[in-house]
Amino acid sequence: MPVKKQHPSIADSILPMRPKKNIALIAHDHRKLDLLDWAEYNKEKLSRHNLFGTGTTGALAAERLGQPVFTFKSGPLGGDLQIGSAIIDNEIDIMIFFWDPLQAQPHDVDVKALLRISVVYNIPIASNRSSADFLISSPLMETPYERFIVDYSRRFKKEIE
Numbered sequence: 001m002p003v004k005k006q007h008p009s010i011a012d013s014i015l016p017m018r019p020k021k022n023i024a025l026i027a028h029d030h031r032k033l034d035l036l037d038w039a040e041y042n043k044e045k046l047s048r049h050n051l052f053g054t055g056t057t058g059a060l061a062a063e064r065l066g067q068p069v070f071t072f073k074s075g076p077l078g079g080d081l082q083i084g085s086a087i088i089d090n091e092i093d094i095m096i097f098f099w100d101p102l103q104a105q106p107h108d109v110d111v112k113a114l115l116r117i118s119v120v121y122n123i124p125i126a127s128n129r130s131s132a133d134f135l136i137s138s139p140l141m142e143t144p145y146e147r148f149i150v151d152y153s154r155r156f157k158k159e160i161e
Contacts, residue, residue: 012150012151013149014146014147015146015147015149016144016145016146016147017093017144017146018093018144019143020048020049020050021049021050021094022050022052022092022094023046023050023051023052023093023094023095023096024052024053024086024087024092024095024096024097025039025051025053025057025058025096026053026054026057026075026079026095026096026097026098026099027057027097027099028075028098028099028100028103028105029100030100030103031098031099031100032056032057032060034098035057035061035096035098036060036064038096038098038132038133039061039064039096040065042132042136043065043067045136045137046067046136047065047067048142049141050070051067051068051069051070052069052070052083052086052092053070053071053072054071054072054073054074054075054079054082054083055071055072055074055075055077055079056074058070058071058072059071075105075107075110076105076107076110078110080107080110080111080113080114081110081113081114083095084113084117084118087117087118087121087123088117088121090121092123093123093124093147094123094124094125094135095114095118095123095125095126096125096126096135097115097125097126098127098128098129098132099127120150120152121147121149122147122148122149122150
């Protein structure tokens with residue numbers, strides 16, 4: 001499947017993704033087993049990529065998958081913010097985040113910030129098994145990809161003028 005070339009305006013940009021993607025694995029407490037089961041089922045595909053995770057989720061994934069997972073701090077202790085920073089620095093390409101839609105988190109503002117920054121930097125996000133299955137099975141997972149980044153600062157400049 002050929003990738004359609006995107007033509008950003010002068011102020012927008014393209015960030016390349018390599019065939020070996022940097023994938024963040026994150027799950028709230030009541031979703032950890034679901035994410036771990038999904039990751040184990042997709043162990044072979046995930047083994048071809050670099051894995052990152054927040055505290056407990058990352059450690060559990062490394063143990064379950066038998067492969068290295070770079071772990072940030074636990075989400076409530078700043079791990080979500082660390083992953084957001086890694087997204088900004090173009091160090092995370094894809095995020096698999098099984099968040100709990102039925103339980104408030106003590107760090108809900110950090111979760112919202114992480115989801116917002118993921119959209120701003122146009123990284124693919126999966127929030128459940130179905131979306132994660134579609135994402136991991138995409139032919140784009142194994143090829144270079146040009147990620148289009150909108151320059152949102154133009155919007156702020158227009159509002160000021």
